[in-house]
């Protein structure tokens with residue numbers, strides 16, 4: 223990424239396409255000068271605005287002029303450094319929406335001395351100018367991408383600094399331990415005293431415990447970010463496609479009384495109570511001589527093995543023996559931790575069979591609502607989000623935390639080996655570095671480029 227903080231950058235910040243308004247953003251030391259060249263307060267003659275004399279956070283009506291003709295009527299929002307998103311002088315031009323108008327305005331700005339912003343460059347500047355830390359910058363990207371309430375909650379919390387706080391607190395704890403070790407070094411030639419050693423070890427182990435807890439939240443984080451992969455499985459004709467369609471509220475999958483209707487798997491996403499479920503309808507499981515059906519079943523099995531959660535449908539309209547066999551088959555072949563059996567078509571139930579399985583009939587709305595609640599409950603790892611705890615959703619953060627633990631564990635081993643305090647100090651400093659990478663206290667170009675590459679232009 224060719225990057226210089228001295229350039230003035232510009233981009234259209236709203237998505238392409240028709241819309242009520244578009245926003246074009248300019249940031250950098252020439253943002254005001256460039257705007258003054260193209261913005262007139264009046265239509266008939268060019269009346270220059272003096273932006274240095276205007277207050278920050280004010281809005282101004284006027285016209286953008288190119289070659290003596292009006293391009294658009296616009297509003298300028300003025301943000302003076304350091305009180306702006308990037309920390310620099312920023313102008314946001316609200317123009318009429320539409321790709322043509324906004325494109326023409328952007329070109330006008332570029333012709334007058336600005337450079338087109340790289341993806342995420344506004345946010346990168348906010349980071350480099352100390353407005354936000356790295357984990358907050360990443361939260362901005364997550365916030366924009368969030369599709370559900372839970373994803374939104376997690377990213378807002380991170381943007382507000384929950385993860386930054388955690389990192390700061392634990393970094394301080396590591397600094398305290400390091401000082402203790404290094405202080406001891408200054409006074410004792412033989413390394414740490416026995417009592418101090420135990421104390422230091424205990425402190426390090428406690429920090430590890432806190433960090434591990436946050437690492438464990440990553441699983442919930444994955445659900446937040448990517449949704450729960452929910453597979454609907456069962457024998458042919460058990461009602462899988464019907465349930466799939468019912469949950470999607472569309473006739474996506476073909477439904478028929480013929481067993482073996484679905485031959486490949488189908489995938490669609492739905493949101494229930496703020497949690498995204500990536501639903502897969504599968505081919506009914508049976509042994510088949512038909513090559514295509516067999517291939518479909520093979521693929522379905524693969525989907526089942528990769529699922530986060532599996533609903534296994536058992537047709538209530540079958541006779542007692544078949545139902546008992548099916549329950550047995552399910553119990554034998556499916557992992558109870560991530561799957562549950564469900565008696566389908568309960569309206570067609572012929573005989574009372576004792577079982578404790580939930581029932582569903584698509585003719586009975588409350589039974590479908592029950593199933594939805596059950597699905598949410600089963601994906602309960604997500605609950606840590608609502609419980610106001612920190613949830614990490616970002617793989618980079620997870621790696622940094624794991625590396626921190628590794629270095630802290632090294633420190634404990636060094637103590638156990640009775641090595642000199644200098645070695646313990648090295649391990650602890652490594653731990654500090656890894657933790658600091660999360661918020662960007664320690665960083666390099668590669669980390670930054672990787673992060674901001676994933677942003678959209680204009681953010």
Ligand SMILES: Nc1nc2c(ncn2[C@@H]2O[C@H](COP(=O)(O)OP(=O)(O)OP(=O)(O)O)[C@@H](O)[C@H]2O)c(=O)[nH]1
Nearest residue numbers: 458459460461462463464478482483484506567584
């Ligand atoms: N009465 C009743 N019929 C249902 C219910 N759910 C599904 N059916 C019927 O059961 C038959 C089979 O449904 P499908 O959804 O095609 O079954 P499937 O499990 O996808 O079958 P395959 O794709 O062949 O594996 C269809 O005739 C549906 O209308 C229900 O709750 N009640």
Ligand SMILES: [Mg+2]
Nearest residue numbers: 462463483484
């Ligand atoms: Mg089907």
